Amino acid sequence: MIDSSLIINILLVDDRPENLYALESVLEEPGLNLIKASSGDEALRVVLEQDFALILLDVQMPGMDGFEVAELLRSNDLTKRIPIIFVTAISKEQRNVFKGYEAGAVDYIFKPLDQHILKSKVRIFSELKRIQMKQAILLDEIRSSNEKLKRLDSLKSEFVATASHELRTPLAIIREFLSLVLDEVPGPLNEDQTDCLSSALTNCDRLASLINDLLDLEQIESGKIKLRISTAEIPPILKQIIHDFQPRLMTKGQKLELVSPEELPTVYCDSKAITQVLVNLIGNAHKFTQEGGRIELRARLAEKTLLLSVVDNGPGISDECAKNVFDKFTQLERSDIAGPGTKGTGLGLSIARELVELHGGDLVLESTMGEGCSFSFGLPLTSEESEVGIHLRSWLKNSNVAKREWAALLLQKSADYTDISGSTPLLKQAEGIIQGVLRQFNGDVIRLDNDTSLLVIVKADKLQAQEIWNRLLPSLTEDCESNDELKYVILHGVDCDIATIGMDLDRVDFKSLQSMQPMA
Amino acid sequence: MSKGKILIVDDEPEIVKSIWMRLKANDYDVVSAMDGMQATNTAIRENPDLIILDIGLPGGSGHIVVDRLRANANTFNTPVIYLTARTSEEDYKQAVKGKVEKYLTKPFKSDELLAAIEEILTRVEATTS
Numbered sequence: 001m002i003d004s005s006l007i008i009n010i011l012l013v014d015d016r017p018e019n020l021y022a023l024e025s026v027l028e029e030p031g032l033n034l035i036k037a038s039s040g041d042e043a044l045r046v047v048l049e050q051d052f053a054l055i056l057l058d059v060q061m062p063g064m065d066g067f068e069v070a071e072l073l074r075s076n077d078l079t080k081r082i083p084i085i086f087v088t089a090i091s092k093e094q095r096n097v098f099k100g101y102e103a104g105a106v107d108y109i110f111k112p113l114d115q116h117i118l119k120s121k122v123r124i125f126s127e128l129k130r131i132q133m134k135q136a137i138l139l140d141e142i143r144s145s146n147e148k149l150k151r152l153d154s155l156k157s158e159f160v161a162t163a164s165h166e167l168r169t170p171l172a173i174i175r176e177f178l179s180l181v182l183d184e185v186p187g188p189l190n191e192d193q194t195d196c197l198s199s200a201l202t203n204c205d206r207l208a209s210l211i212n213d214l215l216d217l218e219q220i221e222s223g224k225i226k227l228r229i230s231t232a233e234i235p236p237i238l239k240q241i242i243h244d245f246q247p248r249l250m251t252k253g254q255k256l257e258l259v260s261p262e263e264l265p266t267v268y269c270d271s272k273a274i275t276q277v278l279v280n281l282i283g284n285a286h287k288f289t290q291e292g293g294r295i296e297l298r299a300r301l302a303e304k305t306l307l308l309s310v311v312d313n314g315p316g317i318s319d320e321c322a323k324n325v326f327d328k329f330t331q332l333e334r335s336d337i338a339g340p341g342t343k344g345t346g347l348g349l350s351i352a353r354e355l356v357e358l359h360g361g362d363l364v365l366e367s368t369m370g371e372g373c374s375f376s377f378g379l380p381l382t383s384e385e386s387e388v389g390i391h392l393r394s395w396l397k398n399s400n401v402a403k404r405e406w407a408a409l410l411l412q413k414s415a416d417y418t419d420i421s422g423s424t425p426l427l428k429q430a431e432g433i434i435q436g437v438l439r440q441f442n443g444d445v446i447r448l449d450n451d452t453s454l455l456v457i458v459k460a461d462k463l464q465a466q467e468i469w470n471r472l473l474p475s476l477t478e479d480c481e482s483n484d485e486l487k488y489v490i491l492h493g494v495d496c497d498i499a500t501i502g503m504d505l506d507r508v509d510f511k512s513l514q515s516m517q518p519m520a
Numbered sequence: 521m522s523k524g525k526i527l528i529v530d531d532e533p534e535i536v537k538s539i540w541m542r543l544k545a546n547d548y549d550v551v552s553a554m555d556g557m558q559a560t561n562t563a564i565r566e567n568p569d570l571i572i573l574d575i576g577l578p579g580g581s582g583h584i585v586v587d588r589l590r591a592n593a594n595t596f597n598t599p600v601i602y603l604t605a606r607t608s609e610e611d612y613k614q615a616v617k618g619k620v621e622k623y624l625t626k627p628f629k630s631d632e633l634l635a636a637i638e639e640i641l642t643r644v645e646a647t648t649s
Contacts, residue, residue, distance in 0.1 A: 168605035169532055172626035176538035179630055185545045208627045215607065 006133050008126040009033045009050050013043040013069070014058040014087070023056060023087075026115050027122055040064030044072060047079045053129030054122060056109075059088035083125055085109055153222075160218040164211045171211070175204040213347035216276075217328065220354040223398075227270040227358050229390060230449040231382050234264050234306060237271055238297055241278050245286070253292045256282065260299035267306050267379040268390045268449075273355045274308075274379070277363075280348040281310035281375045289314035289372075304385060305361075305378030313372040322365055326353045349375075360394035388455060391446050395457050399442065404493040407465030409456040409472070412487050412510055426485060427454055430476055437472045462492045477513045486513045524569035524641050525549040529559040529585070530603070531577050535626075539572065539603075542630050548637075556580025560588045563595050569641060572633070573620075575604040575611055583611075586618035599640045603628060 010032055012023045020036045027034055035050070037043040040061060047055070055073070059066035066086055073079045089111035109118055180186065182197045189197070219225045242258055249256050278297065285295045289312045296311045317325060324330050329346040349363075356363040356377045367373035380390050388410060396406060411434075413426055427447070434445050434456055443458030458468055469490060476486060487510035526548050530536050536552045543550045551566050553559040556579040563571060563585075571589075575582035582602060589595040601622040602615055615623050622636045 165605050165607075168626040169535070172605070172628060173532065173534045173538060175627045176535070176542070176630060180538060180541055180545075183545075183630075185541055204627065 006130050007031060007033050008053045008129050009035060010122060010126065011035050011037060011043060011046060011052045011055040013037045013040070013055060013061075013066070015039060015061040016058075019058065022113070023118075026113070026118055032122075032126060040066070040069040040072075043069055047073065047082065052082050054125040055082055055084045056122075057084050057086050059086050083107075085121060085125075087111065087113070157218055157222045160214055164215040164218075167207075167211055171204060171208060175201065175208070178204060210347075213351060217347055217351050217354065220351065220358065225358070227273055227394070229268050229270050229359070229387075229394070231266050231387075232269050232271045232274075233266055234299060234308070234379075235260065235262070237275055238278075238299060241275060241282065242297060245279075245282055248283075248286060249295075252286065252289075254286060254289060254295060255293075256286075256295045256297065258299075259296050264299060264306060265301070266382045268382055268385070268387060269359060269379050273358070277352045277355050277377070278308065278310065280352040284348055284375075285310055285312035285314065288312075301381075302378065305380055307376055307378050309374050309376035311372065311374040316369040316371055317365065317367040317373050318369055322367060325365060326350055326363070358394060358398060360390060360397045387449055391448075391455055392457060395444060395446075399444075399459065401442075401459045402493075405459060405461055406493040407458050407460050407462065407468070408491040409469060410489040410491070410508065410510075411454040411456065411476070412489075412508075413452045413485065427452065430454060430486065433475050434472060437468070437475070441468060443468075462494050465490075465492060473513060487511060488513055521547070522549045523547045524637075525551065525566065526637065527559070527563055527566060527568040527571045528552045529554070529556075529571065529577065529582070530574040531555060532574075535574075535603075539633070542634070543637075546634060556582070556585050559585045563589055563598065564592055567594055568598065569644070570637060571598055571600045572603050572637075573600050575602060575606050583614045583618060586614075586620065590618065599644060601633070601636055601640070603633070 008031060010027065012020055012027075012034055013036075014020050014023070015038055017038065020038065024034050024036070035046060035052075037046050040063060043055070043057070057066045057069060064072075066088070070084050070086075073082065073084065083106045085107040087109050107121060109121070178197055178201045181189070182194065182201060216225075238258055238260060242256055245256055282295060282297065289295060294313045296309075298307075298309045298311060300307050326349050328350045330349075352375070353363040359377075359379065361377045361379065363375060363377045365373060365375055388408075392406070392408060395401075411427075411430060431445055431447070431454060434454070438445065438456070438458065441458050441460065443456065443460075446455045446457070447453075448455055456472075458465060460468060473488065489508055489510050523546070526543055528536050528539050528543075528550060529552070530539075531554050533554070536554065540550050540552065551562055551568060553562045556577045558579070559571075559573065559577070560580070573582045573585060577585070580588075582604065586600055589598060589600070599621045600618070601624060602611075602620050603624045603626065604611070605626045607625055612623065621640050624633060624636065
């Protein structure tokens with residue numbers, strides 16, 4: 001079926017009126033707007049006024065012939081994409097056909113015209129045009145709704161940030177006066193009064209943690225939180241968490257145990273963020289596991305990662321509930337176990353998952369009803385993965401860039417150059433310059449663990465990337481006073497696989513910026 | 521006997537009042553200010569042992585107050601605790617730069633505030649005596 005809701009323009013060009021009428025009577029159908037031109041000049045004027053799906057162009061015309069018209073059409077950006085079918089009575093000799101193709105024809109029809117062939121050819125081109133028009137309309141709609149969503153999203157971010165900030169001060173005042181009265185600073189209380197005020201205070205704290213969680217999640221989601229990934233020792237973190245949890249666990253008589261080898265290899269992570277992930281997971285297990293339950297914090301090696309999990313022997317989570325357990329504000333119907341006063345914010349698991357994903361990992365839930373559940377995630381071992389690799393992986397995962405469509409510049413301050421202050425103003429300066437250039441691109445600057453290297457990642461194919469480096473590198477050398485202060489290495493997604501980037505920074509073959517040759 | 525003199529700076533009178541009551545109950549002498557300019561003047565005049573300072577203030581933010589204090593011979597090393605609703609990375613950086621001893625966010629727990637004060641004053645006393 002032909003969709004005639006979109007009117008398609010077809011241009012018919014012939015110097016003889018009877019030929020134009022003949023074409024018109026064959027092609028006439030709903031949805032097609034046939035426009036006639038009786039000379040090349042007229043045709044060239046008309047194509048600039050309207051958008052055409054197809055031009056049926058007579059070859060032999062007085063003055064400008066069809067081939068000349070086609071050539072002129074092809075030389076204009078506005079008209080060069082309009083398909084042309086030459087209509088000709090002249091010989092079918094290869095010579096003429098070739099001339100037509102040179103001028104940019106897409107097809108030929110020979111006189112006398114075969115009505116069916118003509119009709120079906122025109123139909124194909126008008127359908128093609130309709131599809132293009134629909135796509136253009138759709139694209140427009142998607143663009144404008146994208147714009148709208150972006151505006152709404154930034155409005156939401158602003159709202160959450162402002163609201164949580166504005167809520168803090170009054171909450172602080174309420175909390176502090178409550179606790180002053182509870183501490184009997186203004187005068188003694190009886191037991192009932194203490195009881196009432198204690199409840200008020202507990203809920204002040206609940207509100208405070210909700211505000212904190214909201215702000216945290218908002219900052220993670222809007223990309224305002226940048227992880228500080230560095231080499232980390234996990235055992236002290238685990239021990240500290242277990243220690244800090246003891247008072248809370250006692251309220252339900254639960255046990256929290258560490259199941260881990262005494263020594264573990266180092267990993268790459270943001271220790272603060274990983275602590276928050278584990279605290280949220282254990283907090284969750286504590287809330288939803290029955291009194292006297294058992295929670296385990298496990299650490300073990302699995303291939304190239306250190307696998308951390310929080311396992312409980314609570315009621316478990318059904319497959320149905322598991323689907324949306326990570327969604328914001330999801331609280332499962334388990335108040336019987338959680339008991340009053342332990343209701344959370346419904347944000348803890350969302351935050352935990354986001355933070356794990358910022359590390360380039362996945363937070364995995366496994367559960368058997370009636371037996372408990374486990375939340376696990378892996379952290380890359382420093383011995384197995386390069387620091388550059390983990391940053392690349394985490395960046396790609398969180399910026400939705402295709403596997404190969406990235407480029408990276410690794411910039412290092414040379415070892416024999418030390419700043420008087422011992423810090424790294426040189427890199428700081430470079431960081432500033434890079435940030436300036438990157439403003440127009442989808443990219444990021446990351447300071448590496450050793451604090452003498454910067455990793456610049458951009459979303460770009462090799463060609464675009466080269467353009468970026470060409471702009472960036474010379475501006476970096478301008479501020480270098482002595483030779484060889486800064487060195488660099490360039491990586492492109494098309495040339496290397498992240499999984500195999502085993503960059504031992506000591507062994508990287510850096511090039512000197514000073515001796516940099518303009519890139520081809 | 522007073523455990524020390526503390527300056528509270530906050531543009532919210534109720535915050536000032538509640539902390540005032542808390543500190544008085546814990547045997548501290550208390551002075552207060554409600555904007556940046558007043559804070560700097562009071563600090564230089566009263567020479568407190570410690571300052572509890574809000575960041576978002578009229579008449580010069582907490583960061584500006586700290587800058588001015590650090591430039592004055594009387595107050596260049598007076599310990600400062602930030603007590604603020606602000607949690608931005610930039611504020612944390614400024615706090616480190618101004619050698620602020622402790623960064624507490626609102627709503628705060630008075631136990632934590634008192635513990636921080638005690639810890640800082642004990643440390644200062646140990647280094648000056």
